[in-house]
Amino acid sequence: MRNTTIYSSSLWRADSYLSDTGYKPSLESFPLSPLSGSSLVTLASIGKINDSSRPEHGRLMQTPLFQTEMNDSDDLRKSIDPRFHMLLKRTQISAHSIEPTVANLSNIQQPSQAWVNNENESQVSKIKSKPASRVYLVSKTGQQICSTRCRSIAIATFIFLICVLLIVLPLGIVYGLASSSDFSTSIISTMITTTTTTTTNTTTTTTTTTTTTTTPPATAWIPSNYGTPCSSTCINVTTVTxxxxxxxxxxxxxxxxxxxxxxxxxxxxxxxxxxxxxxxxxxxxxxxxxxxxxxxxxxxxxxxxxxxxxxxxxxxxxxxxxxxxxxxxxxxxxxxxxxxxxxxxxxxxxxxxxxxxxxxxxxxxxxxxxxxxxxxxxxxxxxxxxxxxxxxxxxxxxxxxxxxxxxxxxxxxxxxxxxxxxxxxxxxxxISCEILNDASLITHYPFDGSVVDIGPNKITARTTVQGNSGISWVMGKVNQAINFNASNSYFQSCGFWALGQNQPYSIALWINPSSLGGTLFHLSTDATGSGAWCLPMIGFSSNGSIVGQTWNGNTFVVIAPIPPINAWTHIVQTWSSTNGLHLYINGGLYGSINVPVFAAAGASMCVLLGNSGLGINCQTGQILMGPYSGAIDEFYVYNRELLASEVCPLAHP
The missing domain is CATH 2.60.120.200 (Jelly Rolls)
Structure with a gap:
């Protein structure tokens, strides 16, 4: 049995476009192999685009339409699509090869037909292309079949589906386990680059963002070792009375x-x-x-x-x-x-x-x-x-x-x-632990019904609480907590020299949000939340995810999960030139990004909790600045990078 292919320009992938624009492709016919007796005939389309205005100019399109076995006397009528019909009349074909010829389609007005005559040099004599958006391969009995190319596509599709299953199925199992134990891992690291060029009358700002593609879960993230007893550290040693x-x-x-x-x-x-x-x-x-x-x-x-x-x-x-x-x-x-x-x-x-x-x-x-x-x-x-x-x-x-x-x-x-x-x-x-805390713990506000700093530096005198109508004391993670429920309410404390230097730091706090949004921890040179240097360092993104970020001339970001509402979540952000930015959630390291420099203000800083104040001309990064609604408890600031073993007791009070 021999294979014979009849090529037609009657179908092309952009037929609908061709119909709308009146575009007429040329046709190239190809030699037919000699046939005798029973033959396997394949009807295919081939077209070469001549329109130089199209980006596909010069691309050769060849698409098998159907394939079937024929005898010399058979007439083959196949319905390729309800909108496309083709009649192929098979007659005797000479035993020698046929040279390719070109048919002009511009004057053909009848429905698509193609046949091979019984002259010594066979050619496609009439073809009219009626647009069709799909190609169906059918057998003699009208059942859909597949050509050789189609079978290749089917095999490739089958292999692709197997690969997808091999990837998705294990992830589904892990996700199921994660859902049952409130554990999942998802890290997004983002760098925001902002360049401002100022002339006499023009200011241009360009922002470039690079973000990984993981979407954080909308459930509480609990590290796998949560509940495991913390190793002994100096963190929980009580300071001298x-x-x-x-x-x-x-x-x-x-x-x-x-x-x-x-x-x-x-x-x-x-x-x-x-x-x-x-x-x-x-x-x-x-x-x-x-x-x-x-x-x-x-x-x-x-x-x-x-x-x-x-x-x-x-x-x-x-x-x-x-x-x-x-x-x-x-x-x-x-x-x-x-x-x-x-x-x-x-x-x-x-x-x-x-x-x-x-x-x-x-x-x-x-x-x-x-x-x-x-x-x-x-x-x-x-x-x-x-x-x-x-x-x-x-x-x-x-x-x-x-x-x-x-x-x-x-x-x-x-x-x-x-x-x-x-x-x-x-x-x-x-003892050595007390001295380490005296040297590294800048402040500790337990918020037990007051704004008294019980750390070694006793900086309460520089603390301000605004929006008293929106401030209240509620049940905290430990004893009581400060609660923010008004747009103008915030906690402020100034005089933090260490946070204005290119030196390690750690920030820790418990949050219990009543809604997902706003700034949790804001740093600025000015008490208004603005000034020559200002940045919200912990807060929420536009979709409610927890964000930790720092600045080295660009904003470097780690995005954590969306925390639960009306439940306590512990957050620790650390930075050092050696290890970069780390973000801990509920005692476990959630994500990190390499940032060798903290481009601080070089001045004494003010801290705001629950708001960004005026926040004028601040670098915002991925945090959607604004008032926070909810409670904050056990607020710590250290002038060093806490280790994972030291974060643990803060998350397990």
């Missing part, structure tokens, strides 16, 4: 002892105040011999811890005085805490401890000097971590003398040139 303090100075435009013990400082030579690590700080100019005098503090024959934040304008190999209480320049009777040769130094006079890290001018450091009288151990902590320790020759023996900041009675000591902030003296040995 005021009753254990000997003295505390916050330098909020004064030198008063806020512990209530009466150790108020006296300014010498015009010492001033400036922006501090938290709020304000004491500003000392060494060229003016400025310092603060404090009445005698009894540290004799007892343990004590002295902590402070320092910001040095200049450093050198000379001794720079921080704090001292010197009875006499004799061994173990002249307490002096200084910076010697760029390193932190703890001296009893002739019986001293020196640190190992070289300090750098122009940045804040937390220093803790600890003396354990019972075990006779000196220790120095830098930024919450143990720097050095030793056993001195003898205990500290000083019994009188005045205390001072910025100068000591030690021989050769120089006045300090820089800022001092948050100085605290405690009459016991602070």
């Amino acid at each position: 005021p009753s254990t303090l000997i003295a505390s100075w916050t330098f909020e435009m004064n030198t008063n002892d806020v512990s209530g013990q009466g150790h108020n400082g006296i300014i010498a030579n015009g010492a001033a105040f400036s922006t501090g690590y938290v709020g304000q700080a004491l500003l000392l100019d060494s060229s003016l011999a400025q310092y603060i005098f404090v009445p005698y503090i009894d540290l004799t024959l007892k343990s004590f811890t002295v902590e402070m934040w320092i910001y040095s304008f200049t450093l050198s190999s000379l001794d720079l005085s921080l704090f001292g209480e010197c009875e006499t320049r004799s061994i173990d009777q002249c307490l002096h805490y200084i910076i010697r040769n760029y390193k932190v130094y703890m001296g009893f006079y002739g019986d001293d401890l020196v640190g190992v890290t070289n300090l750098t001018a122009g940045r804040w450091y937390h220093i803790a000097y600890v003396y354990d009288f019972v075990n006779n151990v000196q220790s120095i902590y830098l930024n919450g971590l143990l720097e050095a320790s030793r056993v001195p020759i003898s205990s500290y023996m000083g019994q009188n003398g005045s205390a001072a900041f910025g100068i000591t009675g030690e021989t050769g000591a120089n006045y300090y040139n820089g800022l001092l902030d948050q100085i605290r003296i405690t009459n016991r040995v602070k």
Whole structure:
């Protein structure tokens, strides 16, 4: 049996277009193989587009229509489509090949017909194309069949469906398991690039967005290890209560002892105040011999811890005085805490401890000097971590003398040139976890019926709550929570120097939304929520998903699931130059994105909860700025990147 193919231009995939425009393709007929006896005949269409205005110009279209076995005397009538009919009359064909000829279709007006005559050179003599949108392949009996090309398409389609099943079926199983256990994973990482070019009269803003294609689930996301006991960390260690303090100075435009013990400082030579690590700080100019005098503090024959934040304008190999209480320049009777040769130094006079890290001018450091009288151990902590320790020759023996900041009675000591902030003296040995929290926990608002900061820095004085008619206290995740239910209500606290620097940070809070929308955590240089630098860092997207984002000249975003309404969800956002932006939901890491730089304002910042304030000219990223409706509880800010093991206890209070 031989194969014979008759080619016709009667069908083309864009026939409807051709019908509308009057487009007439040319026809190319191809040789027919010699036939004898029974033959397998295939009717096909082939057309070459001649319209140069069409993008498909010059594309060769060949589509098999049907295929069937025929005898020499058979007449074949096949209904290809209700709108298309073709009559193929089969007669005797000569035994030699037929050369291709071209038929002009422009003058053919009758319904589509094609036949091969019995002349020595057979050709398609008449063809009229009536548009059809589909091609049906039919057999002699009128049943639909498939040509060789169609079978290839069917096989390819079958393989494609199998592949889809192999992919979709496991995902369906996982989704089913996820639905039954409230667990699913979905991460979207987005980078928003905004470039603004300003001329005299024109401002052009271009925004480029790159987003992955995962859609977050509209159910609570619970990490797989939720409920597993958290490993032991320093996060939940309670800070020291005021009753254990000997003295505390916050330098909020004064030198008063806020512990209530009466150790108020006296300014010498015009010492001033400036922006501090938290709020304000004491500003000392060494060229003016400025310092603060404090009445005698009894540290004799007892343990004590002295902590402070320092910001040095200049450093050198000379001794720079921080704090001292010197009875006499004799061994173990002249307490002096200084910076010697760029390193932190703890001296009893002739019986001293020196640190190992070289300090750098122009940045804040937390220093803790600890003396354990019972075990006779000196220790120095830098930024919450143990720097050095030793056993001195003898205990500290000083019994009188005045205390001072910025100068000591030690021989050769120089006045300090820089800022001092948050100085605290405690009459016991602070453990390492307490010191780490003092050095890294900027603020902690439990919102237990008030806006009191119970963290080490006590920044309540800089806290504002607006929209009192829209603020209420409700049952919280732990005790009580603050609730926002008006468009003008928000919580604000200013004086966060650490959040204005290219330094690690962590933000944690519980939310219980009554609706999905608005800003949860907003950072700005101005108390209005606007200013030279402003960004909503945690909030909701337009579809109600939780969004965490940061800024390095572009907005880098991690989008988490849509949280449930009227239920508690825990959120932690962390950033460091090493690990980039991380977003934790309910104690589990949900997503992250590499962001090596936090392009902060380089200034002290204001924090708003539940709103973005005016939010003028802020970078918005993926957060739909506006008022938040719902409750917030247990709000923390750290100046370091929390580890996953440290996030766990915050999500399991």
